[in-house]
Amino acid sequence: MIMKAYKYIFLLSCLWLAACTQNNEWIGENIDAETSSEGIVHLNLQSAEISVDTRSITPQDPMTDNPIYDLCLLHYNFEGQLIAKDTKYQVFGTDAPQLGYQWSPTLTIDPQNRTETLCLVANMDGNHPTWPSRLADLKEMTVDLQFNSSNGLISNKKMYMFGYYEGAIQSNKSINIMLGRMTAAVKFVISAKDASSSINYQIKSIEIVKAAVKSYFFPHNSTNNIFGSTFKESFNPSDFQIANASTEFSYYYQIGENISPSSTNHTQVVITANRGSKSTWTTKRYTVDLGCDRPEVPNRNYSLYRNNNYTFNIVLNN
Numbered sequence: 001m002i003m004k005a006y007k008y009i010f011l012l013s014c015l016w017l018a019a020c021t022q023n024n025e026w027i028g029e030n031i032d033a034e035t036s037s038e039g040i041v042h043l044n045l046q047s048a049e050i051s052v053d054t055r056s057i058t059p060q061d062p063m064t065d066n067p068i069y070d071l072c073l074l075h076y077n078f079e080g081q082l083i084a085k086d087t088k089y090q091v092f093g094t095d096a097p098q099l100g101y102q103w104s105p106t107l108t109i110d111p112q113n114r115t116e117t118l119c120l121v122a123n124m125d126g127n128h129p130t131w132p133s134r135l136a137d138l139k140e141m142t143v144d145l146q147f148n149s150s151n152g153l154i155s156n157k158k159m160y161m162f163g164y165y166e167g168a169i170q171s172n173k174s175i176n177i178m179l180g181r182m183t184a185a186v187k188f189v190i191s192a193k194d195a196s197s198s199i200n201y202q203i204k205s206i207e208i209v210k211a212a213v214k215s216y217f218f219p220h221n222s223t224n225n226i227f228g229s230t231f232k233e234s235f236n237p238s239d240f241q242i243a244n245a246s247t248e249f250s251y252y253y254q255i256g257e258n259i260s261p262s263s264t265n266h267t268q269v270v271i272t273a274n275r276g277s278k279s280t281w282t283t284k285r286y287t288v289d290l291g292c293d294r295p296e297v298p299n300r301n302y303s304l305y306r307n308n309n310y311t312f313n314i315v316l317n318n
Contacts, residue, residue, distance in 0.1 A: 212256025
């Protein structure tokens with residue numbers, strides 16, 4: 001059998017913060033008037049147009065992956081200690097998420113302008129972990145991704161997003177924080193080279209093996225230890241029949257980041273299909289290793305990076 005998988009990557013949705021002029025009090029923070037002043041944060045989310053296809057070959061609505069439902073802001077001081085946190089639950093309500101939001105918390109300002117860290121987390125209402133008191137612990141922390149077990153998409157369309165800022169925090173300073181989605185999006189475009197009036201293909205199931213089901217908050221060097229469930233989606237073959245070389249089907253999934261995977265942890269897609277005709281069906285399994293390089297590239301990189309979109313063109317044959 002011959003299989004080809006091609007990959008195209010483009011960075012999806014950018015989210016960032018800039019300055020605004022509203023006031024919201026921090027929770028549980030004692031502010032010394034002589035050593036602190038108001039730091040203004042203006043959250044401005046902007047989503048790029050993307051051409052990810054759904055099961056029905058329609059352009060993917062940015063509202064599927066990019067809206068904000070709730071926000072959590074963590075403030076770690078120059079010593080890496082958590083000094084404040086604030087949460088905005090159901091910013092727009094469960095049924096009315098938006099692609100933009102403005103938020104102006106009051107921050108404690110270090111009079112010596114030492115480096116501090118602000119972390120912003122989106123869409124974890126009801127699933128927030130216990131935030132560690134030390135920044136070093138947060139940098140090694142993972143979170144379980146909430147997948148729909150039947151199709152590998154994020155449950156309730158609530159994509160986890162994370163971003164951070166490291167630097168001095170000054171009164172009325174414009175602070176930019178880029179947020180990124182905490183999963184990778186993968187699309188499989190499936191066709192068949194020798195499909196004809198006498199040879200058909202019927203797609204029976206798509207299985208993603210060695211998919212990461214957890215994500216680090218901060219960028220990490222390796223994700224070899226955060227694998228879990230295999231996603232398997234089954235289909236009615238009569239509805240997904242490839243009868244000629246120009247027929248193709250597209251399927252869209254979301255998986256956790258897989259960085260520098262060992263040879264035993266390559267993320268794979270396994271496609272099971274019938275080949276032949278109604279009277280002579282033969283069941284075939286096609287396995288493709290996924291990665292951000294083409295299969296023919298020497299020393300291929302098998303990583304799948306979060307906040308990226310990958311398209312794999314898979315041609316079934318024999």
